[in-house]
Every structure is written in C-alpha cells, then in structure tokens.
Amino acid sequence: xxxxxxxxxxxxxxxxxxxxxxxxxxxxxxxxxxxxxxxxxxxxxxxxxxxxxxxxxxxxxxxxxxxxxxxxxxxxxxxxxxxxxxxxxxxxxxxxxxxxxxxxxxxxxxxxxxxxxxxxxxxxxxxxxxxxxxxxxxxxxxxxxxxxxxxxxxxxxxxxxxxxxxxxxxxxxxxxxxxxxxxxxxxxxxxxxxxxxxxxxxxxx
Numbered sequence: 001x002x003x004x005x006x007x008x009x010x011x012x013x014x015x016x017x018x019x020x021x022x023x024x025x026x027x028x029x030x031x032x033x034x035x036x037x038x039x040x041x042x043x044x045x046x047x048x049x050x051x052x053x054x055x056x057x058x059x060x061x062x063x064x065x066x067x068x069x070x071x072x073x074x075x076x077x078x079x080x081x082x083x084x085x086x087x088x089x090x091x092x093x094x095x096x097x098x099x100x101x102x103x104x105x106x107x108x109x110x111x112x113x114x115x116x117x118x119x120x121x122x123x124x125x126x127x128x129x130x131x132x133x134x135x136x137x138x139x140x141x142x143x144x145x146x147x148x149x150x151x152x153x154x155x156x157x158x159x160x161x162x163x164x165x166x167x168x169x170x171x172x173x174x175x176x177x178x179x180x181x182x183x184x185x186x187x188x189x190x191x192x193x194x195x196x197x198x199x200x201x202x203x204x205x
Contacts, residue, residue, distance in 0.1 A: 034116070034117050034119055034176055035106050035114045035115060035116050035117055035174075036114060036115055036117045036174050036176065036188060036189050036190045037114050037115075037189050037190070038112055038113065038114065038115060038189060038190050038191075038192070039187070039189035039190060039191055040189070042067075042068040042069050043065070043066070043067055043068065043069065043073065043187075043189070043191065044064075044065070044066040044068070045063075045064070045065050045080075045171075045173065045191035045192065045193050046063070046064045046066075046193055046194055047061050047062065047063050047064070047080075047169075047171050047193040047194065047196050048061065048062050048196060048197075049061055049169075049196055049197055049198055049199070050062050050141065051199070053141060053143055058143050058144030058145060058150065058151060058152065059143060059144060059150060059151075059152050059198075060141060060142070060143040061141065061142055061143070061150065061171070061196070062139065062140075062141050063079070063080070063139065063140055063141070063142060063171070063193075064137060064138070064139045065079075065130070065132050065137060065138050065139075065191070066132075066136075066137040067132040067133065067134060067135065067136055067137065068135065069134060069135075070134050070135070071134050071185065072131055072132065072133050072134050072136075072185050073131070073132050073185055073186075073187045074129045074130065074131050074132075074183065074184070074185045074186050074187065075129060075130045075132070075173060075175070075186075075187050076127040076128075076129055076175045076177075076186070077127050077128045077129065077130060078100075078147045078149060079130055079173050080100070080103065080147070080149060080150075080171035080172055080173050080191075080193070081100050081101055081102040081103055081118055081149065081172065081173045081174065081175060082098060082099065082100030082101055082102055082103035082104065082149055082171070082172045082173075082174075083098065083099050083100055083149050083150055083151075083153070083169055083170070083171050083172070084097075084098045084103070084104065084169065084170045084171075084172065085097045085098070085152075085153045085154055085159065085167055085168075085169050086167065086168050086169070086170070086195070087154070087161065087164040087166065087167050088164070088166035088167070088168075089164070093168060093195070095108075096153070096154065096159050096161070096164075096167070097153035097154070097156060097158075097159040098153075099148075099149050099151060099153055100149035101118040102115070102116060102117045102118035102172070102173065102174035102175055102190070103115050103116070103171075103172025103173055103174045103190060103191075103192060104116050104172070114190075115172065115174040115190035115192070116174065117174035117175055117176045117190060118174065118175050118176070119175070119176040119177070119178065119179070120177075120178050121178060122178055123177070123178045123181055129183075129186075131185070150171075152198070154167045154198075154201045155201070160201075164201070165200045165201045166200055166201075167198045167200075167201060168195040168196055168197060168198055169195070169196045169198055170192055170193055170194075170195060170196070171192070171193045171196065172190065172191060172192045172193070173187075173190060173191045173192075174189075174190030174191070175187070176188075
C-alpha cells in the first residue's frame with residue numbers, strides 16, 4: 001500500500017472496515033477469518049501488467065515469486081488469492097475494490113502488518129500447490145480466464161467514481177490449511193506485490 005495513504009488514515013480505515021463487512025465486487029469475503037504475518041523480505045512476490053496478454057476476455061499479468069531462504073516453500077493455488085484496486089485521487093492512491101480471499105491488511109495503515117488469511121473449513125477439496133525451491137524462483141503468466149480474482153475491478157459499476165481513470169492493483173496471497181492439518185513446507189505467512197500499473201479506464205462518452 002502506498003505510503004501516501006498515511007496522510008488520510010480516517011478515510012483508509014473507513015474503506016477497510018467497509019470492505020470487511022460488506023461483500024464487494026468480485027465476491028470479497030464477508031468474514032475475513034484468521035490472519036498471518038507478512039512474509040519477511042526474503043520472499044518476494046512481484047507482478048506486472050502484460051499488454052500483449054490483454055484480450056477481450058480480460059487482463060493478463062506476469063507473476064514472480066523469489067525465495068531467498070534455505071528451504072522450499074509451497075503455496076496453495078490460486079496464487080494470487082486476492083486483488084486490491086487503487087485509484088489516483090489528487091496525489092494519493094486510495095482503495096476502491098477487492099476480490100478474492102486472503103491478503104487484505106488487518107490494520108489498513110500498517111503496510112508491514114498482518115494479513116487476513118483464507119482457511120477452508122475442511123480438507124474435502126485439497127488444492128494444487130506451487131513449489132518454489134530454496135534460493136530459487138517461479139515465474140508464470142495468468143489472466144482472469146485462469147483466475148477470476150484478476151478481473152479488472154475498475155470496470156465494475158460499483159467501483160466507478162466520477163472522474164477517476166488512473167488505477168493500480170496490488171495482488172496478494174494468504175492461506176492457512178484446515179484446522180488440524182499439516183502440509184509440509186506450506187507458506188505460513190502472507191504476500192503482497194508491488195503496485196501494478198494498469199491501463200487507464202476508458203472515458204465514458
């Protein structure tokens with residue numbers, strides 16, 4: 001989350017409270033559930049918008065996870081598990097919409113704080129996993145046809161504000177296994193990407 005948000009904590013806190021109590025566009029969780037700490041800087045999650053993957057069916061992105069630790073890590077798919085959209089308002093970037101589950105801040109103005117995590121109630125649907133080797137990285141491309149969480153939320157009627165055209169996105173991941181289940185090397189902390197530049201929203205004629 002950009003540091004400029006610190007200049008408007010009351011608005012940010014209100015938006016965060018609203019996002020956790022009301023299901024937003026894209027089906028954001030009504031009950032955020034448990035939380036995990038943000039991963040150390042030894043695990044880096046980054047993303048970039050890929051214009052050549054932009055299609056009529058949605059936007060495309062390049063994702064990278066770098067593991068600078070001495071152990072492999074596993075992440076439950078989908079990765080990212082959530083997306084968070086920000087609009088430029090003057091000199092600030094303010095939250096506008098979220099989709100998916102797991103990855104929103106517990107404290108909206110603490111950018112190194114804990115993240116709410118998604119935790120399934122049972123192991124009936126065991127997810128697939130991404131494994132990042134020790135001192136290695138994994139890179140992949142994905143679009144909203146692969147992961148509905150990536151749908152460009154500024155196109156949603158509930159997320160449009162008059163005069164706003166510049167948007168950025170943060171993609172996040174925070175997952176816990178069902179209570180009582182242990183999965184070897186499963187990442188027990190949360191990740192958030194850099195602010196990802198997005199194409200301007202077209203002007204409404």
